[in-house]
Amino acid sequence: MEDSKIFSTVSTLIYPFLLMFGFYIVINGDLSPGGGFQGGVIFATSFFIRYLISKKDPFSLILLARIEKILYIFILLFISLSMLTKAEMFTNFIISEEISYQRLFLVALNFLIGLKVTAGVISIISSFIEEGEL
Amino acid sequence: MFKKIKIGVFIGLLLILLVKIINVFQILLRDSEIYHYEKMLGDMIGEVYSSNFVTGIYLDYRLYDSIFEATILFAVATGIIFMVRKDIEMIEHLSIKRIKILKK
Numbered sequence: 001m002e003d004s005k006i007f008s009t010v011s012t013l014i015y016p017f018l019l020m021f022g023f024y025i026v027i028n029g030d031l032s033p034g035g036g037f038q039g040g041v042i043f044a045t046s047f048f049i050r051y052l053i054s055k056k057d058p059f060s061l062i063l064l065a066r067i068e069k070i071l072y073i074f075i076l077l078f079i080s081l082s083m084l085t086k087a088e089m090f091t092n093f094i095i096s097e098e099i100s101y102q103r104l105f106l107v108a109l110n111f112l113i114g115l116k117v118t119a120g121v122i123s124i125i126s127s128f129i130e131e132g133e134l
Numbered sequence: 135m136f137k138k139i140k141i142g143v144f145i146g147l148l149l150i151l152l153v154k155i156i157n158v159f160q161i162l163l164r165d166s167e168i169y170h171y172e173k174m175l176g177d178m179i180g181e182v183y184s185s186n187f188v189t190g191i192y193l194d195y196r197l198y199d200s201i202f203e204a205t206i207l208f209a210v211a212t213g214i215i216f217m218v219r220k221d222i223e224m225i226e227h228l229s230i231k232r233i234k235i236l237k238k
Binding site for chain 1 (some may be wrong): 182183184185186188189192193194197198200201203204205207208210211212214215218
């Protein structure tokens with residue numbers, strides 16, 4: 001893409017708000033529309049905008065793939081914890097009756113899925129960047 | 135002989151499908167939509183403790199779906215990396231690992 005002053009200035013203005021928006025979508029996912037997948041993709045878009053501003057690609061693909069692998073295994077373990085407390089696979093593992101404690105599971109799972117999706121989409125984008133100049 | 139058996143089995147399966155479709159329509163006619171919604175929403179607040187019903191579905195009732203969605207994304211990311219990256223560094227990385235495994 002050609003260097004344009006207007007484009008880079010507007011991107012620099014948008015970038016922090018996009019980060020905030022992605023974080024809001026992930027954290028507030030169990031109360032409002034949104035969630036881990038959508039917020040993760042917004043996060044990845046904000047990193048792509050950062051690449052468009054500075055023309056530097058700071059992520060190494062092997063590291064990103066490793067992070068995604070570890071997070072995926074961690075999510076699987078986190079979900080199957082309910083086997084120990086409720087003897088059911090893939091549900092909420094908190095036994096307490098209070099709503100505020102039960103919601104912790106949803107928020108944490110949204111957050112983990114958001115991190116995983118962020119790593120995946122950033123790795124896709126940066127592999128395309130490596131292949132040919134975007 | 136085999137052809138006749140095949141045709142018979144096919145007609146039997148079609149009949150089973152027809153009976154099933156009629157059954158589903160009967161159930162739909164008997165229980166109206168409003169009744170279904172009320173039942174589902176009332177149960178969900180007690181079970182999932184989430185005020186957003188979509189979250190209740192994709193993080194509790196249908197957690198299998200979310201997990202396989204994440205799996206598909208993982209497979210896509212690793213596949214794209216594997217197909218795009220064919221430079222010397224990656225091949226060396228892989229071959230070094232393979233040599234280490236062989237030596238053991």
